[in-house]
Amino acid sequence: MISESSSFVKGVVLGGAFCVVVTLLGHIKVGHGTKARHHEHHHIQAPNKEDVLNLSEGERMELSKSIRVYCIVLVKPKDLGHWAAVKETWSKHCDKVEFYSSENVKVFESVALNTNDMWVMMRKAYKITYERYKDEFNWFFLAYPTTFAIIENLKYFLLKKDPSQPFYIGHTMKSGDLEYVDGEGGIVLSIESLRRLSRVLEDSDKCPEQGGMLWKLDEDKQLAICLKYTGVFAENAEDSEGKDVFNTKSVGALIKEAMSTHPQQVVDGCCSDMAITFSGLAPNHMHVMMYGVYRLRPYGHTYNDALVFLPPTG
Amino acid sequence: EDAGEARALYERVRILCWVMTGPRTLETKARHVRATWARHCNVALFMSSEVDERFPAVGLPVQEGRHQLYWKTIRAFQYVHRHHLGQADWFLKADDDTFLVVANLRWLLAGRSPERPIYFGKRFKPFVKQGYMSGGAGYVLSKEALRRLVAAFASRTCTHTSAVEDLALGQCLEKVGVEAGDSRDTWGRETFHPFPPESHLTDKFSQSFWYWSYCYYPIVE
Numbered sequence: 056m057i058s059e060s061s062s063f064v065k066g067v068v069l070g071g072a073f074c075v076v077v078t079l080l081g082h083i084k085v086g087h088g089t090k091a092r093h094h095e096h097h098h099i100q101a102p103n104k105e106d107v108l109n110l111s112e113g114e115r116m117e118l119s120k121s122i123r124v125y126c127i128v129l130v131k132p133k134d135l136g137h138w139a140a141v142k143e144t145w146s147k148h149c150d151k152v153e154f155y156s157s158e159n160v161k162v163f164e165s166v167a168l169n170t171n172d173m174w175v176m177m178r179k180a181y182k183i184t185y186e187r188y189k190d191e192f193n194w195f196f197l198a199y200p201t202t203f204a205i206i207e208n209l210k211y212f213l214l215k216k217d218p219s220q221p222f223y224i225g226h227t228m229k230s231g232d233l234e235y236v237d238g239e240g241g242i243v244l245s246i247e248s249l250r251r252l253s254r255v256l257e258d259s260d261k262c263p264e265q266g267g268m269l270w271k272l273d274e275d276k277q278l279a280i281c282l283k284y285t286g287v288f289a290e291n292a293e294d295s296e297g298k299d300v301f302n303t304k305s306v307g308a309l310i311k312e313a314m315s316t317h318p319q320q321v322v323d324g325c326c327s328d329m330a331i332t333f334s335g336l337a338p339n340h341m342h343v344m345m346y347g348v349y350r351l352r353p354y355g356h357t358y359n360d361a362l363v364f365l366p367p368t369g
Numbered sequence: 370e371d372a373g374e375a376r377a378l379y380e381r382v383r384i385l386c387w388v389m390t391g392p393r394t395l396e397t398k399a400r401h402v403r404a405t406w407a408r409h410c411n412v413a414l415f416m417s418s419e420v421d422e423r424f425p426a427v428g429l430p431v432q433e434g435r436h437q438l439y440w441k442t443i444r445a446f447q448y449v450h451r452h453h454l455g456q457a458d459w460f461l462k463a464d465d466d467t468f469l470v471v472a473n474l475r476w477l478l479a480g481r482s483p484e485r486p487i488y489f490g491k492r493f494k495p496f497v498k499q500g501y502m503s504g505g506a507g508y509v510l511s512k513e514a515l516r517r518l519v520a521a522f523a524s525r526t527c528t529h530t531s532a533v534e535d536l537a538l539g540q541c542l543e544k545v546g547v548e549a550g551d552s553r554d555t556w557g558r559e560t561f562h563p564f565p566p567e568s569h570l571t572d573k574f575s576q577s578f579w580y581w582s583y584c585y586y587p588i589v590e
Binding site for chain 1: 571
């Protein structure tokens with residue numbers, strides 16, 4: 056009796072070990088993806104102000120109009136307060152915005168994805184977006200409802216970047232070997248990246264719906280893994296001073312940090328003048344941001360911006 | 370950025386800002402005022418009950434506390450009148466939790482003469498015939514208004530009537546012929562605000578909230 060049960064136990068242990076090994080091997084495959092780049096970190100910069108000013112008036116108008124940004128906001132019923140704030144504030148400055156929700160919500164219009172899983176939501180949202188809008192927009196900005204974005208600054212940042220190239224931009228983080236764009240700061244994809252993504256989403260080996268790992272990975276990391284297979288790499292967006300333009304924290308949090316790290320230069324040092332996103336905002340704060348960014352002006356100071364992006368009418 | 374016009378106004382519309390603070394909030398609040406908007410005033414002073422050479426803060430002969438608020442205000446204005454009258458045209462009082470966009474205050478005052486007895490702020494209507502200015506939102510006196518205020522106390526035309534600083538000051542100023550000015554912009558919108566931006570932008574005040582009955586001008590939601 057005892058020898059039989061010990062064989063059984065050995066069998067279970069061996070089987071379990073085998074299962075773990077196979078799963079881990081599946082994981083290791085990812086790390087050795089393409090060897091295109093060996094840089095530790097990818098950085099990408101805003102355009103040079105001089106370059107932009109050297110363009111003719113006509114060229115500048117053309118450029119301003121050619122950048123069309125489609126915004127995806129992933130929401131769930133519990134985010135109703137934030138959803139309302141985003142709807143009423145910054146998202147109006149996208150050329151088009153759509154809210155992709157886990158389920159149908161009576162109060163607001165949205166594209167119901169019928170799933171609660173963030174990674175599945177993200178996959179579906181991108182798939183639907185590509186199918187419907189691949190010919191209408193060249194840049195795709197995905198955000199969570201706790202994020203505040205300044206679309207005009209996003210457009211300025213993308214000004215001289217060719218959307219037919221594979222761009223995947225935002226506030227990047229590293230997890231082991233994987234460099235990914237942190238969803239909290241917003242994720243920007245060019246049409247080329249979206250095209251490649253929509254293809255690899257069909258590949259259940261490289262880019263499965265279930266992570267395929269012992270533990271679940273966050274959706275922003277999953278996205279990075281899938282994109283990496285197609286040769287698309289995450290790049291950290293910065294201004295000419297090297298400051299991040301996509302922020303995963305709110306202005307308040309960044310100021311607090313600046314007060315301890317460089318107390319002599321709090322306002323100048325905390326954030327970029329051309330910041331594109333802040334995150335972790337309460338709904339009311341989005342309204343305060345709108346007032347501060349678009350309305351409040353100090354009399355006597357004129358800002359000559361290189362370009363003007365007018366929000367869509369209506 | 371071109372700040373030419375702002376610089377011209379800095380020379381032409383000279384503002385002295387004195388900030389109501391105290392030993393307990395000097396380093397927690399006044400410090401940040403000093404690091405930020407106070408730098409844009411032509412002169413910035415920090416009024417406390419204790420002198421602080423390093424900060425620097427003026428030590429007024431008063432005690433801390435709400436019951437001493439009016440005394441502190443009177444003493445502060447007397448101090449400013451005695452030591453700084455020639456350095457500015459307009460004299461502003463603010464708390465250490467007030468934020469001021471100094472450039473916009475200059476815009477408001479640019480077309481006004483400091484020799485006229487007038488003061489501006491968030492105008493409240495009860496108790497005083499011409500209204501009075503909310504203490505929390507900050508208020509600014511013309512040079513002539515300051516002269517009349519100090520003279521009134523010297524001649525005992527005004528005395529310490531109550532601890533409610535803004536109301537008592539409003540009553541005194543009305544008594545000596547200082548006009549309560551209209552600080553609204555060209556669209557009739559308020560420029561002085563007694564609450565934080567978030568409140569003014571997003572709060573829905575209930576009908577019974579005192580604010581509704583205090584505002585001198587109609588509130589637009």
